[in-house]
Amino acid sequence: MKKIIAALIFSAVVLSGCSDTSSSGNPSSEKIASDTTAAAEDMKEESPVEFRLGNSPDGELLLTGDHIAEAEPCITQDGSEKKFVVRIKLDEKGSEVMAEATKNAQEEPITISIWCNGEKLCSPIANTYLPDGSLTISGNYTVETANELAQKLCPSQEGEDE
Numbered sequence: 723m724k725k726i727i728a729a730l731i732f733s734a735v736v737l738s739g740c741s742d743t744s745s746s747g748n749p750s751s752e753k754i755a756s757d758t759t760a761a762a763e764d765m766k767e768e769s770p771v772e773f774r775l776g777n778s779p780d781g782e783l784l785l786t787g788d789h790i791a792e793a794e795p796c797i798t799q800d801g802s803e804k805k806f807v808v809r810i811k812l813d814e815k816g817s818e819v820m821a822e823a824t825k826n827a828q829e830e831p832i833t834i835s836i837w838c839n840g841e842k843l844c845s846p847i848a849n850t851y852l853p854d855g856s857l858t859i860s861g862n863y864t865v866e867t868a869n870e871l872a873q874k875l876c877p878s879q880e881g882e883d884e
Contacts, residue, residue: 774836787838790810793810794808817854821854
C-alpha cells in the first residue's frame with residue numbers, strides 16, 4: 723500500500739509537467755487525475771497466494787491472497803502440549819467463498835492447498851464448515867515456520883507495528 727501511495731504522489735508530480743494544458747497553460751486536473759489513476763491500476767499487483775481445491779496447482783481456484791485480511795502465528799494448548807498454528811481471517815468475499823467450499827466438509831473432508839508463486843505452502847484438510855472466514859492451519863510448525871507462513875500469506879502485515 724505504501725508503494726502505491728508513493729507512486730500516486732510521484733505520478734502526480736511527474737504528470738504536472740505534461741503537455742496537456744488548459745487555456746491557462748497549466749495541466750488540466752482531469753488529465754492529471756486520469757493519468758494518476760491509470761498509473762495506480764498498472765502498479766496494482768494481484769496477490770501471488772492462491773487457495774486451490776485439492777493438492778494440485780491446477781485444482782479449482784477458490785480465492786487469492788487478496789481476500790486475506792490478516793494472518794498471524796499463534797500458540798494453542800493441546801492438553802499439556804503447546805502447538806504453533808497460523809490463524810487467518812478472510813474478508814467478506816473470501817468468507818463467502820470458503821463457507822461455500824466447506825459447507826459439506828464435516829461429512830466429507832476436503833483438501834485446500836495454499837500456493838505462493840507456484841510453490842505449495844501447505845495442504846490443510848478442512849473437516850468442518852468454515853462459515854465466518856476464520857481459519858486455523860495446524861501442523862508441525864515451529865515459531866519460525868508459523869511466522870514465515872503467516873508472512874507469506876499476508877506480506878502487507880510485515881512491519882506494520884513499526
